[in-house]
Amino acid sequence: SQTIHQWPATLVQPVGSPLSLECTVEGTSNPNLYWYRQAAGRGLQLLFYSVGIGQISSEVPQNLSASRPQDRQFILSSKKLLLSDSGFYLCAWSSTGTNTGELFFGEGSRLTVL
Amino acid sequence: SQKIEQNSEALNIQEGKTATLTCNYTNYSPAYLQWYRQDPGRGPVFLLLIRENEKEKRKERLKVTFDTTLKQSLFHITASQPADSATYLCALPTTGGFKTIFGAGTRLFVKA
Numbered sequence: 193s194q195t196i197h198q199w200p201a202t203l204v205q206p207v208g209s210p211l212s213l214e215c216t217v218e219g220t221s222n223p224n225l226y227w228y229r230q231a232a233g234r235g236l237q238l239l240f241y242s243v244g245i246g247q248i249s250s251e252v253p254q255n256l257s258a259s260r261p262q263d264r265q266f267i268l269s270s271k272k273l274l275l276s277d278s279g280f281y282l283c284a285w286s287s288t289g290t291n292t293g294e295l296f297f298g299e300g301s302r303l304t305v306l
Numbered sequence: 307s308q309k310i311e312q313n314s315e316a317l318n319i320q321e322g323k324t325a326t327l328t329c330n331y332t333n334y335s336p337a338y339l340q341w342y343r344q345d346p347g348r349g350p351v352f353l354l355l356i357r358e359n360e361k362e363k364r365k366e367r368l369k370v371t372f373d374t375t376l377k378q379s380l381f382h383i384t385a386s387q388p389a390d391s392a393t394y395l396c397a398l399p400t401t402g403g404f405k406t407i408f409g410a411g412t413r414l415f416v417k418a
Contacts, residue, residue, distance in 0.1 A: 224404060235395070235410035236350070243404060251405070282349050286406075292338055292357075293399050293406055297349030 194219035198283045198298030205305050211256075211270040213301050215283030218264065223285040225266040226295065227258055230280040242266060243288070278305045308334045312396055312409035320417055325383040327412045329396030332377060339372055339379050340397040344411065350395055354381075386416045 198215045217223050228236040238251045240258035248258050255274050259267045283298040311330045319325050338357045342350035356363040356372045363370045369382040383390050396409040
């Protein structure tokens with residue numbers, strides 16, 4: 193069966209520090225991969241998505257970047273965090289073999305920037 | 307631009323009653339619509355998908371309707387239980403299908 197792992201689960205970072213969140217998927221090949229952010233009490237905002245290794249699409253201009261160095265690995269990064277980067281970050285995957293796009297989410301990473 | 311609206315106010319109902327949540331969308335015609343459940347501090351979990359040519363879909367105590375004329379989906383939980391308390395998210399694919407956008411969700415509280 194397919195699983196998705198996301199880490200770290202929680203982190204507190206000072207403003208201006210770097211960030212790296214990592215996500216890996218197991219049990220499937222060539223998944224579509226996504227990073228979403230959820231602010232407190234808000235909906236999910238799509239940040240990045242990837243349909244293949246090295247292929248990254250950015251949805252909103254921001255202080256973040258994403259990379260997909262391997263088929264089932266997706267990384268979210270920042271060189272210098274801002275207070276506004278605080279939030280709940282969710283990695284998700286969907287199968288390229290269906291046309292209905294069900295998303296399977298990781299457990300999330302809660303980032304607090306102080 | 308494509309927009310999804312869900313009732314931002316929490317829904318409080320008594321155990322055993324039917325909960326009905328609403329999702330409205332504007333500015334496009336999606337091929338399908340999805341519903342997810344999210345518990346506090348957790349990632350959303352996929353529940354149901356309904357296609358544009360389906361009026362209704364059922365799964366156990368869940369029922370979803372999809373009215374493409376009204377651009378609305380209704381999500382029903384029958385015989386609700388306290389364990390059904392969560393936030394329910396409506397989601398739609400954008401044109402091209404690679405991306406999914408979500409509504410803000412409706413928080414449901416089921417009281418014993």
